[in-house]
Amino acid sequence: MATYDGPVTLYRRFRPGRFSEIRGQEHVVSALRNAVAKDRVVNAYLFSGPRGTGKTSTARILAKALNCEVLNEGDPCNACASCISITQGTSFDVVELDAASNSGVEDIRDLLEGVWMGTGGRTKVYIIDEVHALSDKANYALLKTLEETPPHVVFVLATTDPHKVLPTVRSRTQHLEFRLLAPDVMRDLLVDVRDKAALEVGEDIIDAALRDGKGSARDALSALDRYVAAGFVGDGLGNLDPLLEALASNDAPGAIASLAALIRSGEEAREVAERLVNEMRQVFLLMVSPDIADAFGGERERLALWGQRLGLPKTVRIMETIGRSARDMNQSVDATIVLEVNLARLTHPELDDNIAALAERLTALERKVASGPIAAPAAPLPKIGAGRRPATDTPTPAPVAETPAAPVAREVAPVAARPQPVVADEVATPAPTAVTLATVQAVLAAGLPVARSVSAVLAGATATDLRGDTLVVAVRSELAKKNLLDVAGAIIGSLRVKTGAHLSLEVVVNADLAPTVSEAPIIDTSTITVIEGAHEDEVFEESAVTMEGDSVTESSILDQFPGATELR
Numbered sequence: 001m002a003t004y005d006g007p008v009t010l011y012r013r014f015r016p017g018r019f020s021e022i023r024g025q026e027h028v029v030s031a032l033r034n035a036v037a038k039d040r041v042v043n044a045y046l047f048s049g050p051r052g053t054g055k056t057s058t059a060r061i062l063a064k065a066l067n068c069e070v071l072n073e074g075d076p077c078n079a080c081a082s083c084i085s086i087t088q089g090t091s092f093d094v095v096e097l098d099a100a101s102n103s104g105v106e107d108i109r110d111l112l113e114g115v116w117m118g119t120g121g122r123t124k125v126y127i128i129d130e131v132h133a134l135s136d137k138a139n140y141a142l143l144k145t146l147e148e149t150p151p152h153v154v155f156v157l158a159t160t161d162p163h164k165v166l167p168t169v170r171s172r173t174q175h176l177e178f179r180l181l182a183p184d185v186m187r188d189l190l191v192d193v194r195d196k197a198a199l200e201v202g203e204d205i206i207d208a209a210l211r212d213g214k215g216s217a218r219d220a221l222s223a224l225d226r227y228v229a230a231g232f233v234g235d236g237l238g239n240l241d242p243l244l245e246a247l248a249s250n251d252a253p254g255a256i257a258s259l260a261a262l263i264r265s266g267e268e269a270r271e272v273a274e275r276l277v278n279e280m281r282q283v284f285l286l287m288v289s290p291d292i293a294d295a296f297g298g299e300r301e302r303l304a305l306w307g308q309r310l311g312l313p314k315t316v317r318i319m320e321t322i323g324r325s326a327r328d329m330n331q332s333v334d335a336t337i338v339l340e341v342n343l344a345r346l347t348h349p350e351l352d353d354n355i356a357a358l359a360e361r362l363t364a365l366e367r368k369v370a371s372g373p374i375a376a377p378a379a380p381l382p383k384i385g386a387g388r389r390p391a392t393d394t395p396t397p398a399p400v401a402e403t404p405a406a407p408v409a410r411e412v413a414p415v416a417a418r419p420q421p422v423v424a425d426e427v428a429t430p431a432p433t434a435v436t437l438a439t440v441q442a443v444l445a446a447g448l449p450v451a452r453s454v455s456a457v458l459a460g461a462t463a464t465d466l467r468g469d470t471l472v473v474a475v476r477s478e479l480a481k482k483n484l485l486d487v488a489g490a491i492i493g494s495l496r497v498k499t500g501a502h503l504s505l506e507v508v509v510n511a512d513l514a515p516t517v518s519e520a521p522i523i524d525t526s527t528i529t530v531i532e533g534a535h536e537d538e539v540f541e542e543s544a545v546t547m548e549g550d551s552v553t554e555s556s557i558l559d560q561f562p563g564a565t566e567l568r
Contacts, residue, residue, distance in 0.1 A: 011221035014193050016057050017087060019065070019075045023189055023217070024181035025054055031176060032058070036065045037074035041123075042174045043149040046131075048162035049178025052218030058178075059127045059156040060086060063094045066154065067121035082121055093121035100130040105137035112145050115153055124153050131157040132164035139166045146172045180215025183294070189217060190224060199228055207297035214294060240272075240279060241302075247318060248309045252347040256340055269335040273326040280319045283307045287315065314346075321346055435501045437466040448494040450487075457483045458491060461507075471495075471503045474510040481507045 016022045019029045028047075035041045045062075047055040064076035064083045076083050085091035097111050111126065118124075128134075134142065146155060146169065157173060159165055181189070190206050193199075205227045213220025243262070246254035262272050285293040286300065287307045295303050307315065325342040329335035441463050448458070460480050465472035475481050484491075488505045495503055 009222065010193055010197065010225045011218045014196065016054065016061065017078045019061055022054055022058060024185045025178055028058060028176045028178060032062055033074035041066065041154060044146050044155040044157065044173040046162065046170060046173035046175045047156060047158045047178060048175065050180055050216060051160055052216030053178040053180060054217065055158040055178055056127065056129060059158060060094065062156065063125035066123035066125060067093050092119045093123065094125050094127065096127045098129045099133045103133045103135050103138060105135060105141050108138040108141045115145060116150055118152065125156060126153065127156045129158050132159045132161045139169055143169055181217055183210060186210055186213055186217065186220055190220060193221065201228055203297060207299060210296055211294055211299065240276060244306055247346055250347045252344050255343040255347050259339060259343060263336065269339045270326060270329050273322050273329065273339055277319055277322050277326065279303065280315055283310065284315050284319060287312055318346060435499045437463065439499060440466060440471060443495065443498045448491065448498065450490050450494050454487045454490050457487055469503055470506050472506050472508060474508050476511055478509055481509050
């Protein structure tokens with residue numbers, strides 16, 4: 001590795017200086033070493049890959065190998081005058097250009113003026129970083145030189161986005177792709193740097209740098225540098241555990257309070273959302289595929305415990321909900337409000353009618369059932385005085401006996417046995433109720449306890465068949481089918497409440513389906529608002545009219561009356 005004197009960052013102090021020192025890019029190293037050893041080097045290479053994976057370092061090592069005086073199986077010696085001058089950046093055999101800040105055609109022309117001029121070394125190497133940032137004219141100027149490159153010149157083009165490189169430029173190069181480093185390779189690199197630099201850091205700091213690097217060697221070494229300077233693991237950001245605890249226990253006030261504490265500490269709502277999504281991703285990976293999770297050491301154990309607390313359905317729902325909120329924050333006046341509303345939804349699954357929320361509620365019920373038998377409430381005791389003859393205002397006079405009668409034994413009513421509590425595990429679980437198509441049609445005709453928007457979508461549908469547990473519903477258009485499938489969860493849940501049956505929904509399109517007179521809604525034209533200047537091809541999301549005392553969308557009216565194009 002190259003070393004420097006003075007206060008230099010770790011990724012510069014321990015930059016690879018030979019092909020044998022490059023880690024995680026064996027396919028690239030093998031191709032370049034063989035090309036140098038067998039004198040099969042081409043005139044132009046394109047190195048692509050994520051940042052911090054060694055593209056520029058490999059280009060400099062290739063320049064060393066092409067000018068080294070003492071090669072060792074295609075690897076430079078790193079000790080001759082040419083290798084030392086290239087390492088120190090003083091060699092005239094290597095010309096570098098950062099296309100991100102020098103993207104104009106004049107910059108490329110100035111760079112290429114000396115292409116035909118010789119130097120002291122065998123090969124002149126041009127390294128152009130971020131080549132995808134070149135302007136169109138600069139690309140065409142470079143293309144001409146790539147087509148007629150002098151025999152003593154080699155171009156190395158590096159980019160993080162090869163798809164933005166002109167195809168004509170890409171076709172004139174040999175493309176080598178760099179990859180992110182695997183976790184075990186990255187850990188070995190960090191441990192070697194710690195030992196060579198004599199850094200007194202523990203495994204917790206190595207794990208934190210490995211996590212922050214995310215496969216990039218430069219990012220991992222920069223994180224290690226930061227943690228060594230701070231003396232502890234931490235980036236100054238608040239702990240998310242209180243927020244996760246509130247989400248796990250469905251504590252809405254606690255979740256809002258935890259968010260407020262994080263914001264008071266200096267974080268932005270968008271930053272909190274991004275961190276929460278990243279942590280939930282690691283929790284999800286630890287539950288689904290632990291081998292590819294980026295968490296290590298104590299962090300891995302902490303996130304695994306949160307996976308056990310939250311469960312897979314809730315973890316997925318948190319990722320989806322907070323991910324959507326992070327997108328919505330960019331269009332909101334106050335990003336904090338968006339995040340607070342979504343935290344309330346996560347702590348109250350009944351506020352959402354989507355499949356993920358229903359799955360979470362079912363999972364909670366399954367956990368309660370699996371935790372043990374639940375005692376059913378005891379039957380109420382008989383009221384005091386129940387069974388006695390009610391008292392009257394006027395007492396009934398006793399009959400007058402002419403002669404004394406023998407005493408008669410009073411009849412005592414038997415005392416009812418006191419009801420005993422019933423244990424739930426002694427009661428058989430009732431089977432799902434079997435229903436008929438006529439029953440379902442009657443329930444739909446009477447109306448389901450759903451939102452008005454769901455009722456409006458359901459108004460244009462007709463139950464046509466019941467095959468086992470599958471209810472077949474026909475609609476007259478693909479748009480109506482899409483709208484019905486969007487609210488299928490709410491409809492199935494309401495049918496289960498009304499009929500007790502566990503049904504699934506199948507929606508079919510029948511263009512010939514026509515509503516009966518009883519199905520046709522009554523339109524109160526006095527509530528229709530005519531919009532001046534509106535065209536037939538304009539789409540209005542909520543052009544609402546009153547139909548049978550309810551508000552439905554214009555698309556529902558068009559479904560009920562095929563052929564109608566506008567409301568007059």
